[in-house]
Amino acid sequence: MPTRRSVLKTILVGGTAIMTGQALPIFGREASAASKFSNMLKIPPLLHGEKQGMERVYDLRLQRGNARFFKGYLTPTLGVNGNFLGPTVKMRTGEDVRLNVTNTIGESTTLHWHGFHVPAKYDGGPHQVISDRKTWSPHFKVMQMAATYWYHPHMMHKTGEHVWRGLAGFIIVEDNISDKLNLPRDYGVNDIPLVLQDRRFNREGSFSYVSSMHDVMMGMKGDTMLVNGTIAPYFEAKTQKLRLRLLNGSNARFYNIGFDDERLFHQIATDGSFLETPFETNRIQIGPGERAEIIVDVSDNKHVVLRSYPVVSSGMGMGRRMGSDMRGFDCLEIRPTAKLRPSPKIPANLIVLPKLKETEAAITRRFKLEMRMGPGMMFGGSSPFRINGKSMKLSRIDEVVKLGDTEIWEIENNSPMPHPFHIHDIQFLILDRNGRPPSPGERGFKDTVTVNQAETVRIIAKFADYADPEKPYMYHCHILEHEDAGMMGQFIVKA
Ligand code: C2O
Ligand code: CU
Ligand code: CU
DSSP, X not given: OOOHHHHHHHHHHHHHHHHTTOOOSXXXXXXXXXXXXXXXXXXXXXXXXXXXXXXXXXXXXXXXXXXXXXXXXXXXXXXXXXXXXXXXXXXXXXXXXXXXXXXXXXXXXXXXXXXXXXXXXXXXXXXXXXXXXXXXOOEEEOOOOSEEEEEEOOOTTTHHHHHHHTOOEEEEEEOXXXXXXXXXXXXXXXXEEEEEEEEOBOTTSOBOOOOSHHHHHHOOOOSEEEETTEESEEEEEEESEEEEEEEEOOSSOOEXXXXXXXXXXXXXXXXXXXXXXXXXXXXEEEOXXXXXXXXXXXXXXXXXEEEEEOOOOSSOHHHHHHTOOOOOEEEEEEEEEEEEEOOXXXXXXXXXXXXXXXXGOSEEEEEEEEEOOOTTTTTSSSOSEEETTBOOOTXXXXXXXXXXXXXXXXXXXXXXXXXXXXXXXOOBEEEEETTBOOOGGGOSOBSEEEEOTTOEEEEEEXXXXXXXXXXXXXXXXXXXXXXXXXXXXXXEEEO
């Protein structure tokens, strides 16, 4: 393992090269010599499932494997139906689905449907443990709106490691509304899933995971960008417009996405729905767990690089040093081919979203996110990562929600860095950030929201359909090392 000192040195030395997009550090010499954007972007295979009676059935096998991220090096990995990451599961709203999840990774894990509204016992959280060599078969009706979701493990204390090693994949949901919208929908051609993940490697090519207290406190970050498991990728565009489904599948890194020539693009969707109208911008920030769909026009035929710019924190002083990311990363080069097929105009109106009125809320719940810094923390048996003063306990239910209620959750960040706060079971709307209405790009349904330091975010949601007297749903920080260290709580929905 690289020492902390050598890591720091590499980051300093690598600083300039990062901006020019070379996959670098640690054993990065070899990668940078291989020229930038030298690998064709991998597109995860589609998994349509198989209709069996009334159900559509999908088989997902969690397995061990090896991947060749760098020439001449094999990296031991985990994957779903493959070596690294998993297939894109395609679902339709209203369909009954069943997922046969078989665990063969040699240790217990779980698989969670991030963003999905399902019964708590099928949620795939830390209570639905799948032992090695066992199959778990949750089934439910797809009740999501058309959007980009994902699946990943949620094993207590192990989520960060299992995701880092490669367990994650997309779920794309379509419905009657998305059917009628004239949007790019040719998977892998003009409708492209992009999972952004940073990784750190050991000298011999294996993944390096949490090697210091710093990695836990700040969340595990890497120095090498992977997009769909591809280092330094390029994509050949064959159409004038591309729809990019961005997923921040990183353990801890925030991205501030834009293009190297500062061209404008349109955001059309958030985590769990379309935006009512496309939002034109040149930047979009996505925290761990969040998704956004954008449409970019490449009809000028120029090569253009999708890049993450340094994150500008809206918080104050301390946060800049602590959580903000002053590094940029090039993610993907888009190379339009000579003759591009025409693309339709982006529809002016995408959807009419249901409204949730503050006056209908039965209760306001408050959540305080805390990191208690100080000497000896974590060694005394109590974690510095807390919500409302408590660290996660599997045996403790923290909140009880009444079935059918609309609630406001007020999330206050008292720590010196931003936290992406995620709630299971529901999709919510953001009411305000420190009293100010959300930006146009945050006005769709969401399941994860970045709460900056010294910020209070209020969200509103309806807890409908599923109640369970004892099986809880989770809420937590989606910086996976924070989640694993206790920044998580449990709620049940009671009939
Ligand atoms: Cu994406 Cu509770 O997690
Ligand atoms: Cu989730
Ligand atoms: Cu956090």
